[in-house]
Amino acid sequence: MKIVVLGGDKRNIKLAELLKDDGCDLQVFGFDKSEVNSLIFSENLYYAIKDAKIVIGPLPCSDDNILLNTPLYSENIKIDEMFEYMTKEQIFIAGKISDEILKKSKLNNILSIDLFNREEMTVLNAIPTAEGAIQVAMEEMDITIHGSKAMILGFGRIGKVLAKMLHGIGADVYVEARNYADLAWISSYGYKPVHLDKMTDLIGEMDVVFNTIPSMIVKEEILLELKKNSLIVDLASKPGGVDFEKAKELGIKTTWALGLPGKVAPITAAGILKDTIYNIIEELGV
Template identity: 30%
Template sequence: MSVNPVLIYHKGTTAACAQAAAFLSDRGIGVVDHPTPEVSHLLVDVPSFSSDGALRGGGQLSEVLERLPPETVVIGGRLNRPDLHKHRVMDLLADEEYLAKNAAITAHCALEIAAAALGTTFRETPTLIIGWGRIGKCLAAQLSGLGCGLTVAARSAKDRAMLAALGRKAVDIPEIPGVLTGIRLLINTVPVPILDGEILAKYPKCVKLDLASAPGLVGTGVICARGLPGRYAPESSGRLIAETILRKLKEAAI
């Protein structure tokens, strides 16, 4: 299927989703802000749902789909839901390329927050990253390029071995309390409890930034920074959403 017949109903409410719709329109994709019989795709926010199951912008997805053709493809994030099993979906949060590029944007935004909180440059700043997933890797790459004194805490022995082979200092998760002395920037990316307030309170000069989807750092003074791309870089986030949609339209013809 060519991308030309595509008509996307933009139902998103975030700045990033609005940017995505504008970028798609600039690329010649039809975008409307109301349901019509010609709609082929429904674009909602990424991620798409709040904790109560409603769309992030309010309302129920089923009510929106009732006004659209039954073959409408739903575009969003975290779409593995029973009410969508009869619909084709384009789940951006299940796309590895999207996730990798989104991690890079997240890391960039996180470092902007960290720089403001530190009040100094990253050069030779003792930093500990907890977690060696997509975001942890992007953070390490960006911080290393800035001359940061970097340590990475990773649970997997395989990951620690690779970090050592790359010339980076690595510790196991249980070893974290023993390396906190002197750390000026602590960034967590692991969505399970790692350090509590009693431990963190011993290091008042350390900037503590938690990027995980669920708290890993618990205590006073922790900066909880989730959903950063859409909040701090909506244009970049929207462009990534749009570029991913265009790529997947060509790849899968949906």
């Protein structure tokens, strides 16, 4: 069974290497040749896709619904062209596939599967994300995480893992949530629960704030409460959850830490991707 990996970051290169080591008929496209010296590189998009059963795209799939996300490629891959070359016998697997891209997929009778809809992927992916977030904070702060006051906005998968890690290295962990069941769990784990309505009352005490909520939550009224030497690490996918312009105006240090698994732990992230893709293949009986 031929598998082709189309674009993406270092995670997808490491994924391709793992698939090759497993004996897959593996080809790549959407990378500059210097990035993939050890892999079989297709000369053009058509031949890359031709006869492939599985087409693996980037994470995230696209930033604009027009081009695939190919940060390690000096040219572009048009999504419409990709689907034009694919047949209904092929399967497209990528991350954060937008509704618009899904519509294009359906119009071309292509089955598309979003990796971020797979629980085993998102839960395990939270681990390198949380480790990377702590690494970013350690590099940007002039105090230790141990003994610092840290607030996490949101108690989803990343929030849960991050809270556990921060608590484990001695941070005083506050976790914001709006759901009372979540607040009860937060308290049971030994963290300090913060209802959304009470966030502004406490956020001014924080040394670092980690946002995991993909909607604008850290607005001007929140930023005005923060200490000038505090740090905000936004882990939310685009459009993010922080008013970065206002934060800059107020002199508050921020960092938008996107794609951390691919940056800080590409081999681990690739292993998670590979296992998830194998699960998909097994479930579909391919």
